[in-house]
Amino acid sequence: MRSRGLSILFVLSTLLMAACDQGTPTPAPVPTGSSASIPQPSPSALIPTTERPDPGPLPATIDSTTTVASDVAPGWVHYESINEILDLAFAPDGGLWAATRGGLVRWDLDTGTYTRYLLVAHQVAPAPDGTLWLNTEYGPCQFDGATCEPPPDMPGSMGGQTYALAVTPDGDLWASSDLGASRFDGASWASYPLGVGVRGLEVSDEGALWASTANGVAQYRDAEDSWVFHGQEQGLPGPQAHIIGVGPGGEGWAYIAWEGLYRYNGEAWLPIESPPGGDVRDITFAADGTPWIGTVGGSHYPGGALSYWNGEAWMDVSSATGLISFSAVAPGPDGVVAAATNLGLGVYQNGEWRMLKDGPTSSRVPAVAVTPDGAAWFAFGDQSLSTNGSGLSQFDGQEWQYHLGDAEVSALAVAPDGSLWAGVGCTIQRFDGAGWETLARCEKELPVGNILDIEFAADGSVWVASGLNLVRFDGKAWIPHDKLVHSVVAAPDGSIWVNGWDGSQGSQYVARFDGSEWMTYSTSEAFPGRFAVSAATPDGRVWGIVPERGLAAPYGQTWTDDASWTFYALPQGFLGGGWGPVAAPDGALWVRSQQGVARFDPAVAETDSPDAAWTVYEHDLEGRGLGPIAFGPGGEIWLGATRFQPPPVED
Numbered sequence: 001m002r003s004r005g006l007s008i009l010f011v012l013s014t015l016l017m018a019a020c021d022q023g024t025p026t027p028a029p030v031p032t033g034s035s036a037s038i039p040q041p042s043p044s045a046l047i048p049t050t051e052r053p054d055p056g057p058l059p060a061t062i063d064s065t066t067t068v069a070s071d072v073a074p075g076w077v078h079y080e081s082i083n084e085i086l087d088l089a090f091a092p093d094g095g096l097w098a099a100t101r102g103g104l105v106r107w108d109l110d111t112g113t114y115t116r117y118l119l120v121a122h123q124v125a126p127a128p129d130g131t132l133w134l135n136t137e138y139g140p141c142q143f144d145g146a147t148c149e150p151p152p153d154m155p156g157s158m159g160g161q162t163y164a165l166a167v168t169p170d171g172d173l174w175a176s177s178d179l180g181a182s183r184f185d186g187a188s189w190a191s192y193p194l195g196v197g198v199r200g201l202e203v204s205d206e207g208a209l210w211a212s213t214a215n216g217v218a219q220y221r222d223a224e225d226s227w228v229f230h231g232q233e234q235g236l237p238g239p240q241a242h243i244i245g246v247g248p249g250g251e252g253w254a255y256i257a258w259e260g261l262y263r264y265n266g267e268a269w270l271p272i273e274s275p276p277g278g279d280v281r282d283i284t285f286a287a288d289g290t291p292w293i294g295t296v297g298g299s300h301y302p303g304g305a306l307s308y309w310n311g312e313a314w315m316d317v318s319s320a321t322g323l324i325s326f327s328a329v330a331p332g333p334d335g336v337v338a339a340a341t342n343l344g345l346g347v348y349q350n351g352e353w354r355m356l357k358d359g360p361t362s363s364r365v366p367a368v369a370v371t372p373d374g375a376a377w378f379a380f381g382d383q384s385l386s387t388n389g390s391g392l393s394q395f396d397g398q399e400w401q402y403h404l405g406d407a408e409v410s411a412l413a414v415a416p417d418g419s420l421w422a423g424v425g426c427t428i429q430r431f432d433g434a435g436w437e438t439l440a441r442c443e444k445e446l447p448v449g450n451i452l453d454i455e456f457a458a459d460g461s462v463w464v465a466s467g468l469n470l471v472r473f474d475g476k477a478w479i480p481h482d483k484l485v486h487s488v489v490a491a492p493d494g495s496i497w498v499n500g501w502d503g504s505q506g507s508q509y510v511a512r513f514d515g516s517e518w519m520t521y522s523t524s525e526a527f528p529g530r531f532a533v534s535a536a537t538p539d540g541r542v543w544g545i546v547p548e549r550g551l552a553a554p555y556g557q558t559w560t561d562d563a564s565w566t567f568y569a570l571p572q573g574f575l576g577g578g579w580g581p582v583a584a585p586d587g588a589l590w591v592r593s594q595q596g597v598a599r600f601d602p603a604v605a606e607t608d609s610p611d612a613a614w615t616v617y618e619h620d621l622e623g624r625g626l627g628p629i630a631f632g633p634g635g636e637i638w639l640g641a642t643r644f645q646p647p648p649v650e651d
Contacts, residue, residue, distance in 0.1 A: 074647040076619045085340035087123045088330035096330065096338050097124040097132060098345060104134070104143070107356060109336065109347060114356070119148060125165040125173075133173055135165045140175050140184075151184050166201035166209065174201050174209060181211060181220075192227060194218065200244045208250030212241040217254050217264075235269035236262060245283025247291060255280040261293075275314040277305035277326070286331040294326030294339055306339050306348065317348055355402075365627040365640035369412035371420055374633050378641055379409035379422075392422060404429065404436070413454035415462075423451025426466060440464070445478040446471055455488040455496075459515075463488045463496060470498060481518075483511065491536040499532040508532070534580030535589060537602055543581050543589060545570075551581060551589065551600060568610045571598050582629040584637075590629055592639060595619075597629075599646070617646060 084101035091097060096107040099121040107114040123135035132143040139162045141148035166174040173184040176198035182191045200212035209220040216231035216239055230236060236256060243255040252264035262269040277295030284292050296304040306318040306326045328340035337348040345356045367379040376395045392403040404424060411423030420431040426442040426449055440446045449468035456462055462473040465488050470481040489497040496513040510533055511520040531552060533542040541553040551568040581589040589600040596618035605613035627640015637644045
């Protein structure tokens with residue numbers, strides 16, 4: 001089972017909406033270096049008063065040391081992604097720290113175990129003494145394993161958002177903002193109002209500091225306590241330096257978007273060969289001085305790469321991984337290199353890759369399904385170049401497994417025999433529990449266009465909506481039906497209902513196939529406008545939502561122009577956020593909204609009052625529980641990667 005959109009018009013308009021280009025901001029004038037300190041306000045001056053006036057020490061609760069345990073207690077459980085890695089760094093003791101969307105994680109690579117803390121950070125910066133500096137939404141704080149203590153007297157005039165952190169060999173902390181950079185020596189701050197935003201900071205083992213800004217590369221000279229800016233006069237091709245790295249001896253490396261990679265030789269910036277892949281996302285250096293660079297793929301590149309420079313050429317060590325993103329790289333002891341990829345954390349050691357298992361790869365879930373063995377399957381990702389990635393993840397209650405690499409999975413359905421069918425681009429893939437096979441391919445059995453829906457009919461046929469055509473598989477051949485269709489519903493009487501779009505008329509319709517011919521119903525006929533069927537119940541009715549009136553269904557197993565309609569108002573607060581209903585195995589209908597989910601029992605509505613048929617289950621997931629709906633064998637309900645175990649229904 002899966003959810004279907006309320007409005008075909010909305011879905012199609014969304015698919016056709018073009019992305020808007022964002023202009024490049026005009027660089028500010030190049031400032032001169034300054035060592036003047038500025039007045040030091042209290043830490044609360046940096047905290048948005050509407051969110052958290054005075055956070056104090058941030059708690060860092062240990063969430064788990066393995067994976068999230070499976071339980072069946074009533075209530076909501078959100079399985080947050082810990083694969084969406086924002087930053088990586090090795091600690092002096094060899095532990096690997098990762099800042100992720102789902103919390104702070106520390107891996108022990110020797111044992112393969114990890115500890116996850118319920119504390120979200122954007123950056124990790126280990127100090128020589130073994131402590132850890134974190135960059136959080138409230139600014140920098142020092143982590144001791146239990147709490148994260150903000151430094152005293154953070155300079156508020158440097159801007160409210162901290163973009164980057166760096167720790168010097170002697171333990172000083174550097175923090176950057178929209179206005180410059182600040183240095184904390186453990187007792188007090190020194191501020192450098194550079195007049196330009198500093199988005200990246202890097203410190204060499206010798207203590208040399210480099211910064212990437214919108215006005216080029218800035219170098220801090222400790223002896224003079226001043227800054228020197230490098231721009232086009234020093235050989236850089238443009239003003240905006242996106243990624244900065246610092247090698248042995250303070251040698252600076254910079255990546256200029258759309259221009260390539262440059263290296264500073266002490267006098268000028270010289271272009272060097274760019275590594276394979278697309279955009280450079282991280283530049284770092286191993287203990288022996290070897291440069292390592294991570295790139296992400298794009299429309300012009302088949303994939304990203306993890307590469308090192310041998311002095312003459314880039315050596316790609318990731319060509320066989322099939323990964324498209326290496327967005328954060330951290331060299332560790334004994335030649336190990338850790339990299340954040342589109343499928344989570346990978347480790348390169350002794351010429352081999354291994355992926356460290358943790359959680360799903362993205363918060364966005366376009367499709368979900370549950371197989372008879374209770375395993376939940378999630379299509380993750382937005383097909384972007386971020387570390388969110390894409391692909392298919394399987395969760396058995398204890399562990400995550402990954403399937404199909406970086407495939408763009410847009411539809412999932414469970415066949416009557418228990419196998420899983422997946423729409424992958426414009427192909428159909430089937431998983432029988434042991435392996436995958438391709439059932440239908442683009443421009444062969446199927447038209448070009450992403451698979452939007454898969455439905456199994458009572459007669460054993462399979463219906464596939466690709467957006468560009470509707471195709472039926474009768475067990476032997478794939479038979480096209482000339483219809484622009486977004487979703488399909490199979491009714492118990494064997495009829496097939498579709499939500500379609502008439503491109504020539506610019507209008508939506510609902511159509512019913514009785515096995516031999518189609519009957520089409522437009523908004524000009526008996527059924528209400530902006531209606532899309534999304535579920536069928538055992539009584540033979542098909543159901544959808546009419547925004548202005550609520551749940552709607554025609555009576556009878558046939559639908560004529562003068563068919564009578566029944567409307568059931570949604571619970572208070574659900575009308576504005578309700579999506580098309582999904583039928584559960586027990587015949588109840590479930591509707592989701594921003595407030596939670598609501599269960600509707602058609603049998604109760606017929607014998608009692610319509611209000612008595614509704615049961616509302618609210619959640620506080622802040623929009624995370626809005627994914628498609630699927631039902632598990634134990635009565636659990638999945639909304640994307642959020643699991644809900646309803647309490648027993650009262651008789």
